[in-house]
Every structure is written in structure tokens, then in C-alpha cells.
Amino acid sequence: MTVAKRIVLHFPRRLVDRPIICRLIKDYNLEFNILKAVVTPQEEGVMVMELSGEQDNYDKGIEFLTGNGVRIQALGQDVIRNEERCTHCGACLTICPTLAFEVDPTTRKVNFNEERCVACGLCIKACPPRAMEVHF
Amino acid sequence: MAKTIKEINEKIKEGKAVVVTAEEIIDLVKEKGVKKAAQEVDVVTTGTFGPMCSSAAYINIGHSKPRIKLGGGRAYLNDVPAYTGLAAVDILIGANALPDDDPRNRIYPGEFNYGGGHVIEGLVAGKDIRLVATAYGTDCYPRKKLETWINIKGLNEAVLFNPRNAYQNYNVAVNLSDKTIYTYMGVLKPELGNANYCSAGQLSPLLNDPYYKTIGIGTKIFLGGGIGFVAWQGTQHDPTVLRSEKGVPRRGGGTLAVIGDLKQMAPRWLVGASMLGYGCTLTVGIGVPIPILSEEILKYATVTDDEILAAVIDYANAYPNMKPDIITEVSYAQLKSGRIVVRGNEVPTASLSSYPRAVEIAKILKEWIASGKFQLTEPVAPLPGVESGVTFKPLKERPIED
Structure with a gap:
């Protein structure tokens, strides 16, 4: 089963210069569409994206993000x-x-x-x- | 079968008056016919709720000890400058006023998040407002500085006095240029990207009484959630405007100057507004009752959106440069459908005036009258009509030479 969700990612300052999204896409075989990104070095980064792929991969991808300290919100709340x-x-x-x-x-x-x-x-x-x- | 306002007021007192809104009357007349409806219905209530820039409040703050004369000095309400050209402690705050340090359009388009309209909303909401004033000092008014919180409850008078509200009809704004423009009619996207209008149409007060046969100076109205009065014709009142066969203005037309006790009003009906790239204003709720004195007056009050036409105007060039060019005319029925056709293009529409709130105002006024707590008034003088010859003139500039 495939899923497509719009989410908001909050990157803590220490992650801003690491290639998190690149690994997310490669390692978990997900597709993404960036809707908005505010990523300034030395500050918190915010990215709004649509993330889609197999449910299983999607769940693992989200786990990878949260495991690295990225806070995730559903877009509707924003x-x-x-x-x-x-x-x-x-x-x-x-x-x-x-x-x-x-x-x-x-x-x-x-x-x-x-x-x-x-x-x-x-x-x-x-x-x-x-x-x-x-x-x- | 002509009725008089006095007879209608007797029925209101007894709780027997038949009151319907300007929306409800349309179907009622379709069903019963003009003759029968005119016999049965006593009052039709109207409503409008939109940004009305020519709005202001004057307040009397009471005398400090020792006394200070703000007249000729400077006064600020929450950093927004108030007018001090009146007597010692009377000041006036206009809806468009901005704090001295607001960047305006230096950072384009300016946001205009807080101004005079918001101060008026705050006052009405019962919020404490910071008054900072300076004066030059006189023998009888020695004080030169004043910094204090004020609240509407403590003021001697707080009066809403709007020199021009309730435009009879209004332009539809579009943008023919190739860049986005920021106007008092909202954000207009390039090359006919959108069309904005601002009228309650069939529910709007002066569209239901196009020749001012019942609405006049002294007419008691719903104003900002309280009771107010028509004080005068509004500025730019233009009764000789182009009209349809049925008398409905096809351009701006008439306006009202209104006045009322701010202390009775409510922030739901006086909302500070920010027009991106343009400035601050006040969204004002107004409802006017129309006594059904004759079949003729009733006929006017049954006006429908498809009978009201408005002019589509280019706000990138024609409007700022005072060119009389009109692109086309559209009806409010077309505008409310969400799309109009301009020069062969389908253009999405949006309103700046809230129709749901206009409906709510007409219903509240209806309830006030039906329950006997709001009696109608006889106008003390008529508004200038078509026969007055009054027109809306442009400025004729005369160069000042040394």
C-alpha cells in the first residue's frame, strides 16, 4: 500500500548542515515534493513537504527522521x-x-x-x- | 393604502409589526405580489458589513489635575496619532491613522498591522488603551505631558462619527498590468488574475431605497452593534450618478455620514482591518430599516442581485490616473457566482464585504424591531436626491505661484 502525506519537518540547529533528506529518499525509497523550506545555518530549519511511498518504507522513513531529532507535524495544523x-x-x-x-x-x-x-x-x-x- | 411611520411605530409598540429582511422580501413578493405584500409588511431591514475607510471616533478623556490642553499639542493612542485640533480634552482617532514609526510602504507591500481602525476596535472591546500626549502649556492649562491608560468605560463620551459609509454601490477592481498590485480593494493579481467587489448587493441599505425616499437625515439605524443615526449625506454623495431603468445606481452613488454612541457598540461589528500595501481601515456594520409606506417603496426594496450592475475598473492604470474608462459592467449575481467574464477571460471573483455578516445585521435589526425595542424615526430632512443636481467633482488644481 502506498501513502502520500503532507508534513512539516522541524530540524534542530545541529542537523541543519547534514544531508537528512537525501538519506531519507535514498535509504527508504520515498518520493518527495518540497512545498516550502526555510533552512538557515545555525538556526532551526523548517521544511514543508509531501512525502510518498510504500507504507512500510514511509513508516521507517519517519522513524529515521524522528530518531535523528527531527520533529514532525501534520500539515493541516499549521x-x-x-x-x-x-x-x-x-x-x-x-x-x-x-x-x-x-x-x-x-x-x-x-x-x-x-x-x-x-x-x-x-x-x-x-x-x-x-x-x-x-x-x- | 399608504401607511405612515407613526402607524408602523404603533404596531411595533404592540409587538405586531411585520418585519422581514431585504433578502426575505424578494421571495415574499414573488409569492404574494406587490399589492398584498405592501399591505402586510411594515418594515424591510437591510445590512452591510465592509471596510469603510472614512470612519473615526472622537472621545472626551476628562480633565487631568493639573489641567492639560491637548488642543494644538500631540496625542497618541497605542502609538497611533490622534487629531488634537479640537478643545482641551477632545481628541479624534481616524481609521486610517498609523503609528509614526510604521514603515508604511518603504518595505513594499507594507503590512499595516495596527492603526486607527484597530484602536477603535480595541476601545469598543473595552481594552485599556495607552494615551501619551504633549502640550505647550498655558496659564490655565499648565501641564505639558500626560501618559496614562484610558478605557472606554471611564471616558465622558466616546462617539463613532463616520463621514462616509454605506456606499450605495461600488466598483469591481481588476488589474490589467503585468505585476501584482496592492490596493484598498485587496491584492489584485496581474492580467485579470482576479476581480474584487465590495457591496452586500441586494441586502445593502441604499440599494433598497435608491432614491432616498425613506432614508434621510435623522434616520435611526443599527451601527456597529448599537444604535446610531444618519447624521448627513456622506462625503462624495453622488445622487445624479448613472442609474438603471429601475433607478438602481450603476456606479458609486449615494453615501451616508453616520453617528452613534461607541459605548453601546461591539467589536464584532467594528473590526480593525489591514489592507496589504495600502493601509489600515475599519470594517463597519450598518443596518437601515426601510418603512414600507407604499407599494412603490416596497418595489424598490425587492431589488435582486441580477438587477444591480457594477463597473469593472482597472486599478493599475484607469483608477490611479482618474481615467473614466470602464472595462465592462457585471451584475452582483454574476459576481457572487464566483466568476465573471472580462474581455473574454473568465476571472475569479472575491468580496471584501461580508455577506454572511450583512445577513446577520439585517436579522438582528429585524429582531429589534419585531420585539418592540427599536422604533422607527421620521427623517428630519431628506438626503440630496437626483433633483438636487449634486455631483461628485474631481479636484480642480490651481497652481500656486510665488
């Missing part, structure tokens, strides 16, 4: 909507490249589909009441 601040205006609709926002045709409320979100962050500053927040 961009969140502050429901108290969102006014459901819809300014985000055409800004999102993956169409993660949709208008309910009946209520005209804006739904945020977290599964489509790739955490690019474009909505954060385009939201007039600043209701979208990134939490890495």
Missing part, C-alpha cells in the same frame, strides 16, 4: 483560521493558489479546507482582519 476574527468576507478566495477556500452557496460563509492547504502563507497578509495564522 495554517489555522482564527474563527473569532474571520468575518467571512472572502478576500482570501482568489489569493489561495490551491483553492483551499470555498464559499458555501447557501450561507455564503467561507469554508477553509485544510487538506488542500500547502501552507504557502499567501493568505496571511492578504486577510484584512488578519484571521489566518501560521503556526510552525
Whole structure:
């Protein structure tokens, strides 16, 4: 069985200059697609990626990452909507490249589909009441 | 079968008034016909909730001991400059005001995370606000410096006073250039990447009373969650604008200046907003009741999104350069479908005005009236109408020569 998941990797400072991803891909035969990476030497690195492959290999790959001190989060948790601040205006609709926002045709409320979100962050500053927040 | 506002108020007092929202009236008239609906319905409630830049609050902070005269001095609320050109302790905070050290667009596009609109929201939310002021000192007002926390509860007066709100209709903004632009109509992607609009359409107050037959100076309204009044026509009020056969403005049209006690209002209905690359503003909730005094007034209130047209304008060139060019016209029904066609291209649409909140406002106002706690007012004077000849003029510059 194959799996494909979008995850956020947090690299502690000591790992930033080691070829972790290269080994992950080679040793566990996984495919990856980097959606976003902020890796600065001497600081914590954050990488958002889609990782796919055989379930067995995927699990071992994740074990390899966590065993080396990489903290892993599911992507859905990373961009969140502050429901108290969102006014459901819809300014985000055409800004999102993956169409993660949709208008309910009946209520005209804006739904945020977290599964489509790739955490690019474009909505954060385009939201007039600043209701979208990134939490890495 | 003409009714009067006095008769409607009697029914409101008795809890017998029939009140529906500007959305509900559409189907009701389809079902019952204009004649019957006009007999049955007493009030139609409208609503709108969008960024309205020409908004401000003035406050009276009370006199310190010894006294200080802020008039002619400087005052800051949470580092945002307030206007001090009034008397000793009256200051005014405008929605667009920014802290002196905000980088603005020097780092482009500026984020504008906190400004006057946010100060107003904070005040309404009952948060403590830091007041820092300096003055020049006089014999009767000797103090020169003041630093204190203030809270809306302790202020003598806190009044929301917005010189221009509730635009009757508004432009649809697009970008024909080859780079992204950052405007008060939101982020506009290059080459017709998106189209932004900003009106509640069929629910919007002045679109339901296009000739200002019931809404006038003194009309009592829902303002920011509390009760307010129409103070005057808004700035840039343009009753002689291009209209459809049914009288609906096809361009900006009329506006309202509104006033109300900030102390009664709520932060859900006055939300500080940041327009990337443009500035800070305040999102204001307004609801206006329309008394159904005649069949004619009812007919106007049944306006639907497909009957309201708006002009699509290029904000990369035509708008900034005051060119009158309009690319095309589209209806709010088309805008709300999520896509419009501009120059043969399908363009995705987005709104800056919240329709769900507009619906909520119309429903709250309906509830207030139906439960007898909100009576209607007779306007004390009409807003300038088509016959006034009032237009919205551009600035005629006259060079100053030495």
C-alpha cells in the first residue's frame, strides 16, 4: 500500500548542515515534493513537504527522521483560521493558489479546507482582519 | 393604502409589526405580489458589513489635575496619532491613522498591522488603551505631558462619527498590468488574475431605497452593534450618478455620514482591518430599516442581485490616473457566482464585504424591531436626491505661484 502525506519537518540547529533528506529518499525509497523550506545555518530549519511511498518504507522513513531529532507535524495544523476574527468576507478566495477556500452557496460563509492547504502563507497578509495564522 | 411611520411605530409598540429582511422580501413578493405584500409588511431591514475607510471616533478623556490642553499639542493612542485640533480634552482617532514609526510602504507591500481602525476596535472591546500626549502649556492649562491608560468605560463620551459609509454601490477592481498590485480593494493579481467587489448587493441599505425616499437625515439605524443615526449625506454623495431603468445606481452613488454612541457598540461589528500595501481601515456594520409606506417603496426594496450592475475598473492604470474608462459592467449575481467574464477571460471573483455578516445585521435589526425595542424615526430632512443636481467633482488644481 502506498501513502502520500503532507508534513512539516522541524530540524534542530545541529542537523541543519547534514544531508537528512537525501538519506531519507535514498535509504527508504520515498518520493518527495518540497512545498516550502526555510533552512538557515545555525538556526532551526523548517521544511514543508509531501512525502510518498510504500507504507512500510514511509513508516521507517519517519522513524529515521524522528530518531535523528527531527520533529514532525501534520500539515493541516499549521495554517489555522482564527474563527473569532474571520468575518467571512472572502478576500482570501482568489489569493489561495490551491483553492483551499470555498464559499458555501447557501450561507455564503467561507469554508477553509485544510487538506488542500500547502501552507504557502499567501493568505496571511492578504486577510484584512488578519484571521489566518501560521503556526510552525 | 399608504401607511405612515407613526402607524408602523404603533404596531411595533404592540409587538405586531411585520418585519422581514431585504433578502426575505424578494421571495415574499414573488409569492404574494406587490399589492398584498405592501399591505402586510411594515418594515424591510437591510445590512452591510465592509471596510469603510472614512470612519473615526472622537472621545472626551476628562480633565487631568493639573489641567492639560491637548488642543494644538500631540496625542497618541497605542502609538497611533490622534487629531488634537479640537478643545482641551477632545481628541479624534481616524481609521486610517498609523503609528509614526510604521514603515508604511518603504518595505513594499507594507503590512499595516495596527492603526486607527484597530484602536477603535480595541476601545469598543473595552481594552485599556495607552494615551501619551504633549502640550505647550498655558496659564490655565499648565501641564505639558500626560501618559496614562484610558478605557472606554471611564471616558465622558466616546462617539463613532463616520463621514462616509454605506456606499450605495461600488466598483469591481481588476488589474490589467503585468505585476501584482496592492490596493484598498485587496491584492489584485496581474492580467485579470482576479476581480474584487465590495457591496452586500441586494441586502445593502441604499440599494433598497435608491432614491432616498425613506432614508434621510435623522434616520435611526443599527451601527456597529448599537444604535446610531444618519447624521448627513456622506462625503462624495453622488445622487445624479448613472442609474438603471429601475433607478438602481450603476456606479458609486449615494453615501451616508453616520453617528452613534461607541459605548453601546461591539467589536464584532467594528473590526480593525489591514489592507496589504495600502493601509489600515475599519470594517463597519450598518443596518437601515426601510418603512414600507407604499407599494412603490416596497418595489424598490425587492431589488435582486441580477438587477444591480457594477463597473469593472482597472486599478493599475484607469483608477490611479482618474481615467473614466470602464472595462465592462457585471451584475452582483454574476459576481457572487464566483466568476465573471472580462474581455473574454473568465476571472475569479472575491468580496471584501461580508455577506454572511450583512445577513446577520439585517436579522438582528429585524429582531429589534419585531420585539418592540427599536422604533422607527421620521427623517428630519431628506438626503440630496437626483433633483438636487449634486455631483461628485474631481479636484480642480490651481497652481500656486510665488
